Each structure stands twice: as structure tokens, then as C-alpha cells.
Amino acid sequence: MKTENHDRIAEITTLARTHISGRADIYDPAQPFPFTIWAEMGKTGMLGLGLPREYGGGGVGYAGLVAACSAFVRAGRNPGLASAWLSHTLIGRLILANSGSEAQKREYLPRLASGELTAAVAISEPNAGAHPKRLASTARRDGAEWVLNGEKAWLTNGPIAGLYIVLAISEQMRERKQFSAFLVPRDAPGLTRTDAGSVDFLRPTRHGGLVLRDVRVPASSLLGDLGQAFETISKPLREVEDVLGLGMAEGGRAALLDLLTAAIRDADITPSEEQFGLLGGLDAAQSALHILTNVLSEGLDQGPEYDPTGPLLAARRLSRQFLTDFENCLKSLPVPENMELLRLFRDLTKSGGLASSVDRAKQGKLGQSLIRKVD
DSSP: OHHHHHHHHHHHHHHHHHHTTTOSGGGOTTSOOOHHHHHHHHHTTGGGTTSOGGGTOOOOOHHHHHHHHHHHHHHHOOHHHHHHHHHHHHIIIIIIHHHSOHHHHHHHHHHHHHTSOOEEEEOOBTTTBTOTTTOOOEEEEETTEEEEEEEEEEEETGGGOSEEEEEEEEEEETTEEEEEEEEEETTOTTEEEEOTTOOSSSTTOOEEEEEEEEEEEEGGGEESSTTBHIIIIIHHHHHHHHHHHHHHHHHHHHHHHHHHHHHHHHTTOOOOHHHHHHHHHHHHHHHHHHHHHHHHHHHHTTOTTOOOHHHHHHHHHHHHHHHHHHHHHHHHSOOOOOHHHHHHHHHHHHHHHHTHHHHHHHHHHHHHHHHHOOO
């Protein structure tokens, strides 16, 4: 097994170095999504890495996916494509493989594994985020069909997806909303793609939104149990996505250190004692974060009862501090400007900043529970 994992990481590293590293064009918003790279990822088995083997996947656990993501970003120096891959992987492994019927799994999982099909999850809505009390999209049963209406935003891979997993209110009893998930094809009448939730970083990943106006799907498009989608899909997706995102951040930090130390050597700079201390502090922080990331990813493999909240918040806080310290270190060293390094730093900083408000709210809840504890 160790040999298999080593070979897999080596293949992913070679793919990223060969097809991604050093390519400035994939950051250009005017350029289309690089489907040629996506196809190479499908050929190497990376797109199906976490899917069950019986559906054409690699059967890799969450710890293996985190390691693959870290290696991919470190070698390719582009967290954007890793973000597209993470979303693609989680939809197949966490959502379709767990909640799909046998017919749905047979139809979609092999196509996801090969890269023939890309899917996107549609939960968040404009001016509402993913908060269940604010979500308003609806699903109404009409004979043998469901009729969907609403707007969605912030869909990772939304503009390139051929299949959407749409969460909508299927029933409301007083103030309690019950959400169901539906499989909606890209060409469904009444479905329109929009720019809602598009972002200016993490290229070449594309983000966008949907408008659904009386979109009709057959009853067989229901994914999982009726009325249970928020508990079985939305909540687990957020937790697992956050942990796997640590692999992307880990690879990005390692790439930053690789680029910075290479620039120091190439410029024949001899750092001062203080500057060596800054570099050593970054390396120590990266080592600590690597341990935390491993603990969290291995915890996910234990099962859904694992609660990653505490160590996840700590890891993301330390990662943001790493980026602050890295910026200070970079300013103190007279290295030539490196666009690859600056783009990578920007992407990591912006993506890390998106979670800061959510993290503060979770830390507040942890603090409240700490005060309430009784000896």
C-alpha cells in the first residue's frame, strides 16, 4: 500500500510539473478552462481518485486525498486547479457515492472518474450564503416530476459543469424548512447560468450561479432521502471540504517556501541572523501544520462521528499567521520580484480570508461552551 501511495504521489507530482507549473496563461480570465489539463488528470486517475473502485475510481481515503492535493499544489504552484479538483472529488465521493441510488451511481460515477462529466453543487444563494434560514429556492412535486425555482450562487465549477446538484426547499412546516437535493442536467429547460458568485482568484477554476425558472426534472432525479439534504449533504460537505482544503493550503505554503528559498540562492543572498530566524519560523510552522492536517484527514477516515472543529480552526488560524509571517519575511529579503510567487501568495491569502468570518463565529461558540462547562 505504501508503494502504491508513493507511486501515485509521484505520478501526480509529474503531472503538475509537466502541465501546470510555470504557466501564466491559466491565470488569464480571458482564457477558457484548460480542459486539456483536466483530461490528463482523468487519464492518470486523479479525477476518480476518491471514488469507489467498482465505479472506476481509485478507492483512496480522505488522508490519501489530502496528500495528493498537497503534492499537486506544491508541484503545480496553482491552488486554483486543485480547488476545481477538490469540488469534483467531493461531489463524487461524499455526495453521489453516499446518497445516490445504485442507478444514479452507475450512470454518473464512472463519467466523473474519467473526466467526461463535471458536476457542481448548488446550495448558496445571492445575499443568503448557505444559511438554511435564508435559502429560498423551492422544489414542488407535480405528478411524476419536480418543479424547481430559485437562484444559486458561488458554484465551484458551475460554468463548466454538465450536472448540477441543486438543494431546494421541498416542504416547509411552520418555520422549519426541509431541503431535498435534485440532479439537474446542464441543458434542462428553464435553467440559465449566470455570473453570480464569480471570483477574481483561484484561476483557472470557474465560479458562477444559476437561475431556475420552472425547471422540471423527473422524480428519479431526487438524490437521497426526501427532506434530508441539508443534514446529509450540506453539513457534511462543508466539514469535509474544509479539511481537504488544508491539503491545498499545505501544498501552497510548501510551494511558497520552495520559490522563496530558490530566489535567495539564485540571487546569492546571505540572509542575516534575523532573516534566518524568520525562515526557520516558517519552516517550523509548516511542520506543525503538516501534523495537524494529517490528524484531521485521518480523523475523517474514522467515520462521520469525528468532529474536526477544534483542530480545523487551529490549523486555519496558524495558516493565516504563516502567510502574514511569510509576507514580512519576503519584504525583509532583497529578492527579485517573482510573479509566480506573488500569484500563489495572493490566491492563498484570499482563499484563507474567505473563511475568517466563519471561523470567528465558530470560535465564539467554542468559547461559550467552555464557559458553560461544569466541573
